[in-house]
Each structure stands twice: as structure tokens, then as C-alpha cells.
Amino acid sequence: MAIDLHMHSTASDGTDPPQSFGELAVAAGLSAIALTDHDTIAGLGAAQASCKAAGVEFVPGIELSTERGRPRGALHMLGYFIDPTSPRLGEVIDVLTEARSTRNPQIIEALNEVGVDITLEEVLDEAGGATVGRPHIAAVLVRKAYAKSIQDAFKRYIGVGGAAYRRKQGIHPAVAIDALHAAGGLAVLAHPVQLRCEDDEDLERTIGSLAKLGLDGLEAWHSDHTPAQVKKYCRIAERYDLLLTGGSDYHGRRKSIQMGKPIVDDQVLAALREAAQRRVQ
Template identity: 50%
Template sequence: MTYCDLHMHSTASDGTDAPRHLARLASDAGLAGFALTDHDTTAGLPAAAAAAHQLRLAFVPGIELSADPDVRRTGASHGTLHILGYYIRHDDPTLQRIQRQLHDARAQRNPQMIDRLNELGVNIRYDEVLAEAGANQDDAAVVGRPHIAQVMVNKGYVKTIHEAFNQYIGMRGAAYIRKDRLKAAEAIDAIHAAGGVACFAHPVQLGLPDDDQLEQVVRQLKDAGLDGIETHHPDHRPADVARFQALARRYRLVTVGGSDYHGSRKTNALGSPRVPIDTLEQLHAARPAEAEP
């Protein structure tokens, strides 16, 4: 059986490997195909697609959109909801508008967060964060909290990115500032407008306390047009996989999976968990009727 990895990040967002290099890594890992799903940007897709073609790999143009989960009335402790989009047209006008909106929200929030860090004695500068993100060389690069965290590690204020999030810039951190986020339905609609398939990414990361609240979220997303759910992910235990697969059957959702590979910023191994290549056929079948062949 041959396999693919449907969740990978590049230097276009918060990964450490260039889009073209991801294709080589996928080939070296023995994969038959991969998806590039950078956070809130399609900037890396053309380069990744060209490299995949040269290496005769199946390539899935993708994105991972950040959204606000509508679960406040449940009292749940939750973070950002992520919606994966597969087989998108990277230059779709609606998707480009959404990307600009999310870029502007980060551009407004990041300096404010750095000011708050400075007040707490963490002396980093925004130009250092831009350099870490490669934004000085690539205006399309997504600059976000992982880059702030990496600068904090580089300057010795914390030992790990995880520590930076826990103490300072995570949702309960001393320097956290909320940014404007999409509604989940907006993210799903944007993916559909671009001819893509919308899937609920790593459900376990929402931190919902019980299965009832998880099912409420899945039901709301399905009502908004959700097509699939990421059942296989490094953060998912076997029991998690089983309950997500049950939800997929109940709500007639495509199941996907991937490593959530970020290069050196995370320990996730490219190609793990193993996802059968025939998953791509299921994604193709789930595309909107008006999508290009």
C-alpha cells in the first residue's frame, strides 16, 4: 500500500522547510503524495506543486484556515478552530480576500503583543520576529505567534516554544491579545468558493471536555457545509481516532489525516500517521459540483 501526508506546513507560514523542499522530503519518506496546508496562506502552493510534479508525486493544494468555534454557550475551554481546505484554487478571489483579512488581523495584533511582552521584561523587537518569519524576503509570509515564540527561545527568555505559549502568548498567557477571527461558516464557504473540500482539523486540540460538546461542534460545522474530519493526527490517541471515525460515519464526512509537519519547530515526523493514498479519491469525490475537474 502507498501513503500520503495531508497536513504539512512550510516557510510560507510557520514551518521551517521551504515549499519545494517539502516535496523532496515527502519523496525521500517514500510517500506517493502530499498536501501543503499552510496557515491562512496559499503563497507556497505554486512552488510545492512544481516540485511535486518533477518528483512525480500526487499533490493536493491546500490551506488551514483559523476560525472561531461557536461553542461559548457550552462553557467549554476551547482554542482556535482550524478548517483544512483541500484541492483549492489558490488564486480564487474569495480565498484571497480571506487571506488578506487574516493577514491584516495578525499585522495589527503582533506589535501589540510584543509591546505587552516588553512590559513584562521580555525585550524582543518586531523586526526580529519579521526576520524569523522570513517576511523581510517574502511579503506573503504569514507572521504569527510561533515566530514570536522562536525569537523568545533564540534570546533565552524561554527554553521551548511550548513554554513561550504556556507562559506568555497562548490564550491564557500573560501577553496574549486576541485577534479578529473568521466564523467557521466563513472559512468553509471560502474553501467551497475555491472549489475545495473543507475538513475539521485535529478536533482534540479544541480541548472540549466531553463527547456531547464535540458532537455539537461537528453538527454545527456539518450544518455549515463541512465535508470531512481529520481522524488521524499525532495528537490523537487510538480512542480519539475511534470516536472521530464514528462521528464521520454518523455525519457522512470524509476522513483525512496527516503529520501536521512543521520541520524543526515540532517533533511531528513527516508521513506519520500513515494515510492511504486512496484518500485522495475520496477527497476528489467530495469536491463541490461546480469545481474544476
């Protein structure tokens, strides 16, 4: 059976509520899923209940934003089998939430300075109580015809190099890894292609340094990865004795990504489960 270990709900920047994920997983032919919202655990309870009712195995997860340490790319850390009540993880989430709340007004101000008529209140309404992030700003830009699509909004305005881009203060990868371990979970590097490493040597050096910090795994299968990249990531994972994971990075209507694609075999989850059980013993 297929699984999908990378998804986002309305608790962060997705468009589907967490209570719908059980039915969505069944419709996609999935036997297990993980909800990995950005820097929040708010949707885990509802998603878990939904999956239980639908007969789908549920893995409590999260995707933490960390500092890349360089101007290129993004370094995100996926956590699996986490305890949402962990005090240490809660502290890290609070830090990241504060960083977002500081950056969002800065982006709005920068947009106003380049002639874009947008307010923070409009963005908060778009988020509907969820953790506010750049995708919500992008959605308002599209709705008000300042951009043709979410991707266009990022490219022209709020992505790296955009007219209103503002860097978010993140946490060091070591802090993210330690917090996930403190929560009884596994720490996995998300979508390594988005690191935007200069070359394969830079990629291996980056992953090797994360492995020394306690990284548990590598997301080899992802909607952004080509078959050649998947093979490369699998080789690197073997070299550093890292677990393999995979998922779609599903966001609902916000991105043209299909749940359950690419196909990830449930044997991947079996290996993750065993590693998580060893961690808490």
C-alpha cells in the same frame, strides 16, 4: 502507499521551504501530500512544482483560522483541492492577514510590559518574509533565552493563559467553509482534539453544527490524536456523513513531528478527490 495531507512550510510557520517538499515527501515514502499553510497560499506554486519533479501527487491546500466562539480551544478549517486564484478565498486571506498584523504588535507590547526585551523587527527577521505568526515570536523568545522551547514560550507567554496572550480576531466557520467551496475546494475540520471540547456531547454538538454549515470532512488521523480518539472521530464522521482525512501537521524543525506520521492510506485521498471532482462539475 502512504499520504500526508497536513503540512506547513516557510510560507507560514514551518522551517522547510515549499520547493523542498517533493524531495522530503519521497524521503518519507509518501505518494501524495498537501501543503496547508496557515492563512496563505504563497507556497503552493513552488511546492506543486517540486512535487511534480519528484513524481509525488500534490493537493493544493490551506489551513484557515476561524473563531471558536468560546474561550476554549481552536477551530481551524483545512481546505483541499482549492483554486489559489479564487477571488473569494483571496478576500478571506486578506482579512486574516490583517488580523495577524494587528495582533503581533499587541503581543510584542505585552511582552515588553512583563520585562521581555523583544522587538517586532526581530520577529519579522525571524519570519523571513513569511506570514508572521506566534511561532515566529516564540522562536525569538527561545533564541534570546526567555523560553526553553517553542512549547515553553507558548505556555509561559503567548499561548492561552500566557502573560502576553492576545486573542486574534478570526472569521466565522461559515465564512471559511463558504470561501473554500467558492474556491472549488473541500472544507475539513482540522485536529478536532484541539477544540478542547468539554465532553463528547459538546464535541458532537460542535461537529454537528459545522456539518449543517456545509463541512465536508473531519481530520481523524493527526499527530495529536490517540488511537481511541481516531476511532471516536471516525464514528462521528460516519454519523454526519463526513469524509475522513489525516496528516502529520509537519512544521519541520519547529515541532517534533515526523512527516508521514501517523500513517494515512492513499484510499483517503481517493475519496477526497472524487468529492472534489463532484463539487466542480
